[in-house]
Amino acid sequence: MSDLPRFQRQVQAVGQMLSSAGYDANDFEIQADRSSPLAQLFRLAGGVLVVKRRSTGESRFYATDSESAWADTLMSDLEHGALAAPTDTRPGLLS
DSSP: OTTHHHHHHHHHHHHHHHHHTTOOGGGEEEEEESSSHHHHHHTOSSOEEEEEETTTOOEEEEEOSTTOOHHHHHHHHHHTTTTSOOOOOOOOOOO
16 A cells, blocks of 8 residues: 555554553554545544544544645644543532
């Protein structure tokens, strides 16, 4: 597969970004997706990068074509609480 080195570079870049931002890179699973309906719908040249946080089960999808700023978007998402565990929004008991 000719894109394998490119994907490996993307995975390494994500791992380095996560580590430099204070996250445990081993808590994240990163997969390339070029065949899902989402990737096909947008006909993305680079496909879709799926980033899943193991400890929370939350996932995000990032377009990785040459025009996208997926790395900046990922870091911005993390800074704003994306991939974090959902907060408990149930109302409290009335006493």
